[in-house]
Amino acid sequence: MAYQWDFTPVFANADLLAQGLVNTLKVTGASLACGLVLGLGFALMRLSRQRLVSWPAGFVIEVFRTTPPLVQLFWFFFALPLIAGIEMTPLLAAVVTFSIQSAAFFAEVFRAGIVSVERGQWDGARAIGMTHGQALRRIVLPQAVKRMIPAFMERAIELMKTTTLVATIAYTDLLFAANEIAQKTFRPLETFTVAALIYFVVITAFSLLARQLERHLAVSGESTVH
Amino acid sequence: MTILKVSGLSKSFGGNDVIRGIDLDVAKGERIAVLGASGSGKSTLLRCLNFMEMPDAGTITLDGKVVGRREAELTLVRQRIGMVFQQFNLFPHMTALGNVMEGLRTVRRMNKADAQARAERELARVGLADKAAHYPAHLSGGQKQRVAIARALAMDPELLLFDEPTSALDPELVGEVLGVIRSLAEEGRTMLLVTHELGFAYHVATRVIFLADGTIHEQGTPDEVLKHPKKERTQAFLARHKEFSL
Numbered sequence: 174m175a176y177q178w179d180f181t182p183v184f185a186n187a188d189l190l191a192q193g194l195v196n197t198l199k200v201t202g203a204s205l206a207c208g209l210v211l212g213l214g215f216a217l218m219r220l221s222r223q224r225l226v227s228w229p230a231g232f233v234i235e236v237f238r239t240t241p242p243l244v245q246l247f248w249f250f251f252a253l254p255l256i257a258g259i260e261m262t263p264l265l266a267a268v269v270t271f272s273i274q275s276a277a278f279f280a281e282v283f284r285a286g287i288v289s290v291e292r293g294q295w296d297g298a299r300a301i302g303m304t305h306g307q308a309l310r311r312i313v314l315p316q317a318v319k320r321m322i323p324a325f326m327e328r329a330i331e332l333m334k335t336t337t338l339v340a341t342i343a344y345t346d347l348l349f350a351a352n353e354i355a356q357k358t359f360r361p362l363e364t365f366t367v368a369a370l371i372y373f374v375v376i377t378a379f380s381l382l383a384r385q386l387e388r389h390l391a392v393s394g395e396s397t398v399h
Numbered sequence: 400m401t402i403l404k405v406s407g408l409s410k411s412f413g414g415n416d417v418i419r420g421i422d423l424d425v426a427k428g429e430r431i432a433v434l435g436a437s438g439s440g441k442s443t444l445l446r447c448l449n450f451m452e453m454p455d456a457g458t459i460t461l462d463g464k465v466v467g468r469r470e471a472e473l474t475l476v477r478q479r480i481g482m483v484f485q486q487f488n489l490f491p492h493m494t495a496l497g498n499v500m501e502g503l504r505t506v507r508r509m510n511k512a513d514a515q516a517r518a519e520r521e522l523a524r525v526g527l528a529d530k531a532a533h534y535p536a537h538l539s540g541g542q543k544q545r546v547a548i549a550r551a552l553a554m555d556p557e558l559l560l561f562d563e564p565t566s567a568l569d570p571e572l573v574g575e576v577l578g579v580i581r582s583l584a585e586e587g588r589t590m591l592l593v594t595h596e597l598g599f600a601y602h603v604a605t606r607v608i609f610l611a612d613g614t615i616h617e618q619g620t621p622d623e624v625l626k627h628p629k630k631e632r633t634q635a636f637l638a639r640h641k642e643f644s645l
Contacts, residue, residue: 293484293486293487293488294488294490296451296482296484296488297484297487297488297489297490297547297550298490299451299474299477300449300451300477300481300482300484300488300551301477301478301481301501301502301506301550301551301553301554302474302475302477302478302502302506302554303474303502303505303506304470304471304474305470307505307506311501311505312490312501315492316491316492319492
């Protein structure tokens with residue numbers, strides 16, 4: 174007997190899915206934002222000539238790049254309360270984990286971006302009396318960031334999918350909500366298909382937006398160097 | 400009146416001594432052309448004067464005050480000693496106007512209207528008032544270099560350093576940049592110019608310095624050094640330059 178697809182029970186629970194989507198976007202957005210700021214910090218530390226500054230950053234980056242995200246999440250949610258007595262809500266634990274993890278990734282992207290800006294740009298900035306910080310902020314970073322956009326997009330997409338791990342610490346993200354609906358309605362195929370479609374639509378919309386931004390930045394200015 | 404005094408300046412890169420104990424006094428209004436074969440240390444000398452490179456030894460005295468090594472002091476000195484580079488080093492993400500305003504806004508903290516008015520004046524001075532809204536990618540090499548000169552001028556430098564300003568330009572664009580530099584000379588600006596344009600050096604400089612092996616090998620008036628060089632290496636250098644001239 175052919176399977177009878179029926180999406181009505183899924184749509185009946187649209188509010189739950191919507192809440193899940195909002196939570197997913199919350200974790201993804203907050204982690205990306207914190208990850209960017211923290212990542213820039215790590216990158217600047219890594220670029221420092223002082224080993225006492227560059228090594229700790231390098232260590233954190235390596236640890237978070239080489240261990241499974243699920244373990245990191247468990248660590249912040251379950252182990253930290255036991256060891257340090259620091260209790261976190263599932264949302265906070267998720268944001269902390271994914272922020273540091275993204276930062277480890279962004280640090281390398283920032284570093285590569287900063288290093289890719291020609292030496293002459295630093296010269297031009299210093300020659301009119303800029304401090305190192307001013308040159309970085311006004312001249313080097315804006316050019317580096319432009320080159321980072323594709324990598325940033327990749328990471329954002331990857332992260333949105335990785336955040337599905339938060340279901341393991343009982344945080345109601347999109348996938349967790351879908352799972353609940355599936356169990357309640359006995360319609361797992363329909364529910365997960367709809368959930369996947371939502372991921373597809375959101376991520377595709379984001380990609381298009383980012384590509385638009387990239388094109389806009391390419392038009393306004395730099396296309397050849399010097 | 401001496402505005403810049405260099406004594407015992409030395410700089411090496413990875414064991415290679417590029418500058419070996421140079422002494423040099425620059426008086427107000429002087430225009431010094433710095434010549435020499437490639438690798439003779441011309442660019443390094445210039446870059447040490449505004450501390451783009453940190454000298455290994457020696458002192459640089461600006462207006463009677465020895466320059467220290469703290470960043471705050473160096474940024475002030477670099478505002479007083481403007482520099483123009485061979486590769487222009489314009490900021491590609493800013494318009495011509497934005498490039499010229501940048502130092503006024505970020506370093507001098509000037510308000511936007513004043514900075515813009517000042518930048519527009521400097522662009523007009525180098526003949527580029529109509530290119531203010533253009534990004535560097537849409538300017539010719541000669542125009543880029545003129546924007547770079549305007550950017551340096553906007554900071555009101557007491558001394559201008561030109562590091563081979565026309566070497567990266569197509570021959571037909573060299574004239575417009577040299578024209579701007581000559582007009583600055585006519586205003587009585589103090590400048591040091593590393594160049595391969597011997598004719599320009601002859602007509603515009605008040606003093607010519609010939610560098611060899613990181614030291615001042617010969618110096619004097621343009622006529623002395625370029626027409627009647629005493630040292631053999633200077634003669635050989637000039638002979639090589641004249642070999643293919645018309």
